[in-house]
Amino acid sequence: MEQISLLNQSYVAVMQLNGLYLIANVILLWMMFRGVSNAYIYGANTFGKVLHSVLSLCVVAFVSNTFSFAASTTNNWALAVSETGEELTGGMQQFVDSMGATQYMTPGLIPSDPIGIVFVLAILVGLIGGMWTAPGPKE
DSSP states (O other), X not given: OHHHHHHHHHHHHHHHHHHHHHHHHHHHHHHHHHHHHHHHHHOOOHHXXXXXXXXXXXXXXXXXXXXXXXXHHHHHHHHHHHTTOSOOXXXXXXXXXXXXXXXXXXXXSSOSSHHHHHHHHHHHHHHHHHHHTSOOOOO
């Protein structure tokens, strides 16, 4: 049981880190979408649009990496728990079975689930498309 306890402690620590990333994601996305709304209110020149697009790509990469990191952490934790050889409680066994983990995953830049991919692409289109359709600078 000591091995599962150690796995639980490490899982909690990693998920707390993921929670901090979630807060950072919310703040960064708010800032970027605020930039889009300011571009519609005040207008934006080409340099501002290019700079916003580059920053948007960086923010979306961070968001996408956070999604991928959370998915791989959960998968790897479920697989590690199933490999301990100890008897698992009913809820823990159900969680391990529902994850269906067969091998360890490494986080990447693209989320592993289709809904996460669609969400990240929607953010990207909203940020870059919104900025490039904003009017030019107002005189």
